[in-house]
Amino acid sequence: MKNILVTGGAGFIGSNFIKYALYNYNYNIVNFDKLTYAGNLENLIDVEFNDKYKFIKGDICNKKETESAVRENEIDTIINFAAESHVDRSILGAKEFINTNVMGTLTLLEVAKDNGIEKFLQVSTDEVYGSLPEDRKDLLFTEKNPVTTNSPYSASKASADLLCNAFYHTFKLPVLITRCSNNYGPYQFPEKLIPLMIAKAINDEKLPVYGDGKNVRDWLYVDDHCSAIFETLHKGKSGEVYNVGGNNEWYNIDIVKLILNKLGKSENLIQYVKDRPGHDRRYAIDSSKIMNELGWKPAYNFESGIEKTIRWYTKNSDWWKKVMSGEYLKYYEENYGNKVN
Numbered sequence: 001m002k003n004i005l006v007t008g009g010a011g012f013i014g015s016n017f018i019k020y021a022l023y024n025y026n027y028n029i030v031n032f033d034k035l036t037y038a039g040n041l042e043n044l045i046d047v048e049f050n051d052k053y054k055f056i057k058g059d060i061c062n063k064k065e066t067e068s069a070v071r072e073n074e075i076d077t078i079i080n081f082a083a084e085s086h087v088d089r090s091i092l093g094a095k096e097f098i099n100t101n102v103m104g105t106l107t108l109l110e111v112a113k114d115n116g117i118e119k120f121l122q123v124s125t126d127e128v129y130g131s132l133p134e135d136r137k138d139l140l141f142t143e144k145n146p147v148t149t150n151s152p153y154s155a156s157k158a159s160a161d162l163l164c165n166a167f168y169h170t171f172k173l174p175v176l177i178t179r180c181s182n183n184y185g186p187y188q189f190p191e192k193l194i195p196l197m198i199a200k201a202i203n204d205e206k207l208p209v210y211g212d213g214k215n216v217r218d219w220l221y222v223d224d225h226c227s228a229i230f231e232t233l234h235k236g237k238s239g240e241v242y243n244v245g246g247n248n249e250w251y252n253i254d255i256v257k258l259i260l261n262k263l264g265k266s267e268n269l270i271q272y273v274k275d276r277p278g279h280d281r282r283y284a285i286d287s288s289k290i291m292n293e294l295g296w297k298p299a300y301n302f303e304s305g306i307e308k309t310i311r312w313y314t315k316n317s318d319w320w321k322k323v324m325s326g327e328y329l330k331y332y333e334e335n336y337g338n339k340v341n
């Protein structure tokens, strides 16, 4: 493993991953990103002149562009982060999710197969397992759970996983899949729960909580997801799925209250709004396979991770203020305009 193509490297997890890789390892990294609304090269300013890093603007749905990036840079490893990643956007329109998440992954798999790629890691999500009952805390998602999807986003990610599995079995492509829980940390686009709530609280705006606020997510600091991806690349077995999670379940409303509390803001800013259609109630991951077989464990506990994250958004308001202007505002109006009770 020498030359890695990271697709979607200008997004939240991809940009954190590239920095993690350059600071901790000696690989050459090519960032291949279409720069959709979620792609932001400012996330990578710290490494843009690093000799081991290169950016190529390209679309994973475009075979020609993808193949030249692979050939010209003698790529031996592909890590696919590129995706449409926001559930609410997938409810407003699923087509782009099918294009990038399904057709784009298929294109990448074909390019990988035709160009002797030695490792293909698909960055997937716990959302492919559907939803767990709230009153059965003993139940967690394991790799053996059936894939049962409820949102267009999770359906598109699950379809991509199935294609990866098919390429492993049919063509012996060395594919690995990671399925991680909800990430948080710096540079997350402020449409997702944690950065959106921090930004709104800092601005003294209402914090929109869907439904009764009792949906549960399992939160993991982004660097811990990056380390799990490296453990999987280095020690994982082709054809296998590895769940990654923080063993850290929170009700949404408790996260929102925690953020308000840490920022010294009033809980009166909370505004319950109409629920997300098809809203999955609870996600919780069993990470024992990656921990026992590959020796991965998270380095951050939630207390330290959330402190670090809130501090980052407080210090870097320029970053998210810039991001929240323009196209984002249009989306915000469309998604929340008719939700307020």
Ligand code: NAD
Pocket (backbone or CB within 6 Å): 007, 008, 009, 010, 011, 012, 013, 014, 032, 033, 034, 035, 036, 037, 038, 039, 040, 058, 059, 060, 061, 080, 081, 082, 083, 084, 085, 086, 100, 104, 123, 124, 125, 126, 157, 179, 180, 181, 182, 183, 184, 189
């Ligand atoms: P993100 O939306 O912040 O970033 C996605 C990136 O992909 C952007 O840079 C965008 O420009 C790029 N992209 C989109 N379409 C593309 C295309 N057709 N060709 C090339 N690049 C394209 O997403 P994220 O939160 O960083 O998530 C990254 C990956 O991790 C996704 O595959 C997502 O499903 C998965 N994941 C995310 C989480 C989470 O909590 N955010 C958890 C588990 C898994």
Ligand code: TYD
Pocket (backbone or CB within 6 Å): 086, 087, 088, 182, 191, 192, 193, 194, 196, 208, 209, 210, 211, 215, 216, 217, 252, 276
């Ligand atoms: P999100 O960050 O969109 O991640 P996902 O839906 O992929 O888990 O949302 C996390 C949780 O927060 C989810 O249960 C929906 C909820 N949520 C709100 O209550 N209000 C909001 O404005 C957003 C964006 C999310």
